[in-house]
Amino acid sequence: MPAKNTSMSATPARAARPRLTPDAIAASALALADREGLEAVTIRRLAQDHQVTPMALYRHFRDKDALIDGMAERLLASICLPEAGSGPWHARMHRLLQAFVDALRAHPSIAGLVVTRMLSSDPGLVLAERVLALLHTAGFTPEQAAEIGTYALCSLAAWVATERGPDLDPEARDAALRLRKATLNALSPRQYPNIIDAADTLAHGADDRAFYRLGIALVVAGMRALQPGD
Amino acid sequence: MPAKNTSMSATPARAARPRLTPDAIAASALALADREGLEAVTIRRLAQDHQVTPMALYRHFRDKDALIDGMAERLLASICLPEAGSGPWHARMHRLLQAFVDALRAHPSIAGLVVTRMLSSDPGLVLAERVLALLHTAGFTPEQAAEIGTYALCSLAAWVATERGPDLDPEARDAALRLRKATLNALSPRQYPNIIDAADTLAHGADDRAFYRLGIALVVAGMRALQPGD
DNA sequence: ACCTGAACACCGTTCAAGT
DNA sequence: ACCTGAACACCGTTCAAGT
Numbered sequence: 092m093p094a095k096n097t098s099m100s101a102t103p104a105r106a107a108r109p110r111l112t113p114d115a116i117a118a119s120a121l122a123l124a125d126r127e128g129l130e131a132v133t134i135r136r137l138a139q140d141h142q143v144t145p146m147a148l149y150r151h152f153r154d155k156d157a158l159i160d161g162m163a164e165r166l167l168a169s170i171c172l173p174e175a176g177s178g179p180w181h182a183r184m185h186r187l188l189q190a191f192v193d194a195l196r197a198h199p200s201i202a203g204l205v206v207t208r209m210l211s212s213d214p215g216l217v218l219a220e221r222v223l224a225l226l227h228t229a230g231f232t233p234e235q236a237a238e239i240g241t242y243a244l245c246s247l248a249a250w251v252a253t254e255r256g257p258d259l260d261p262e263a264r265d266a267a268l269r270l271r272k273a274t275l276n277a278l279s280p281r282q283y284p285n286i287i288d289a290a291d292t293l294a295h296g297a298d299d300r301a302f303y304r305l306g307i308a309l310v311v312a313g314m315r316a317l318q319p320g321d
Numbered sequence: 322m323p324a325k326n327t328s329m330s331a332t333p334a335r336a337a338r339p340r341l342t343p344d345a346i347a348a349s350a351l352a353l354a355d356r357e358g359l360e361a362v363t364i365r366r367l368a369q370d371h372q373v374t375p376m377a378l379y380r381h382f383r384d385k386d387a388l389i390d391g392m393a394e395r396l397l398a399s400i401c402l403p404e405a406g407s408g409p410w411h412a413r414m415h416r417l418l419q420a421f422v423d424a425l426r427a428h429p430s431i432a433g434l435v436v437t438r439m440l441s442s443d444p445g446l447v448l449a450e451r452v453l454a455l456l457h458t459a460g461f462t463p464e465q466a467a468e469i470g471t472y473a474l475c476s477l478a479a480w481v482a483t484e485r486g487p488d489l490d491p492e493a494r495d496a497a498l499r500l501r502k503a504t505l506n507a508l509s510p511r512q513y514p515n516i517i518d519a520a521d522t523l524a525h526g527a528d529d530r531a532f533y534r535l536g537i538a539l540v541v542a543g544m545r546a547l548q549p550g551d
Numbered sequence: 552a553c554c555t556g557a558a559c560a561c562c563g564t565t566c567a568a569g570t
Numbered sequence: 571a572c573c574t575g576a577a578c579a580c581c582g583t584t585c586a587a588g589t
Contacts, residue, residue, distance in 0.1 A: 144574050206479050223515035237519035238535045246476030249436050285453035289467035305468045313543030377554050
């Protein structure tokens with residue numbers, strides 16, 4: 092039996108099973124969540140995508156929780172941290188938070204994962220350290236910086252998680268958006284005048300980055316307002 | 322066969338199966354989540370608690386998602402909204418957000434549910450309307466009010482969700498807290514000086530309400546800072 | 552109207568082997 | 571070291587009945 096491999100050359104099958112590594116698994120899990128939502132991320136499904144038995148994944152992750160942690164870590168690692176730069180602390184803070192939000196927005200269906208995992212991975216710690224350092228130079232105590240900094244990061248992550256997930260085709264996306272608008276507009280104008288006035292915005296149609304400017308601006312403005320007198 | 326009921330009187334069994342209603346199911350689901358965490362909330366488990374077959378619950382909820390929505394709605398309904406009251410808008414906003422946080426803090430393991438469900442139930446809409454109304458009197462446009470208001474609510478909910486869930490006995494709770502502190506303190510002081518300085522606060526030991534004052538204060542201060550010149 | 556019972560197609564995970 | 575195969579104890583949900 093001379094042919095011991097179905098691939099054309101003697102090199103081990105490449106495209107078919109390009110290595111099984113924690114990073115590759117987490118990456119495909121992330122891509123799967125982007126395509127079909129977090130609930131589609133399944134040990135068995137992932138194994139199938141890698142043409143491997145479900146149990147094979149357990150060599151690389153203790154359990155599914157560890158896999159989820161890995162996804163969050165990968166997401167945090169994708170943040171393109173800006174150079175320290177110059178300028179006032181709040182300008183640097185704004186750029187830092189902007190980078191954070193930009194990275195999360197690329198994967199809205201798993202953005203919520205980082206809310207409770209900010210301090211349990213290296214890239215998360217690096218980001219938190221930078222935020223705390225800026226708050227330190229602003230004059231906050233370590234305790235204040237800890238609360239304000241983690242609040243800022245958690246809140247922005249939650250804000251991004253608010254975005255609609257995959258929804259496959261853009262047609263269904265539009266339909267859902269219209270439905271949400273119509274539902275809000277159908278409310279009693281007597282009881283909910285302000286909601287109706289803002290229905291279009293509340294329905295979350297715009298997902299351009301201008302939309303997120305206000306969230307970041309709010310947080311940074313709050314920090315400046317609470318800044319101890321220097 | 323004269324005895325057609327195992328209960329003593331002719332009245333239908335009371336304590337044994339005190340009626341099966343959507344509200345009762347959602348309430349027990351919420352209690353279960355408080356005791357054992359959200360992942361313990363299961364159609365089958367809930368049915369068992371109500372001494373009923375799993376399928377019986379489907380008469381009252383279309384599917385599990387609807388049940389989860391019901392839990393979120395119940396949580397929002399438990400908010401004890403303050404009287405409109407007097408004083409500047411930001412003071413009233415502070416009281417409103419405080420009431421919101423107080424209600425969520427009673428059920429930290431499901432607080433995260435409201436992040437994406439703020440506008441899909443009546444009590445959520447009532448709260449949002451009040452927030453928008455205050456922002457309207459502050460001079461914000463409906464669009465600004467919508468973004469700022471939903472951001473404030475989502476971010477505070479996410480912040481509460483950061484708290485540890487059930488953990489059963491307080492001993493395990495303490496152990497987990499100590500472990501988190503130790504882990505942070507074991508980081509490189511060269512790389513993470515600010516994290517180490519704030520390790521105790523970051524580990525989330527205090528869950529008194531003073532802890533949440535800062536989050537609310539930050540949001541309200543941010544709103545005031547962004548308030549259009551009046 | 553409200554609940555049951557059996558069944559289906561999935562889960563995460565264990566254990567004992569294989570190479 | 572890395573993967574397989576069969577099995578276990580769970581899931582949510584369907585369908586067809588029961589009363």
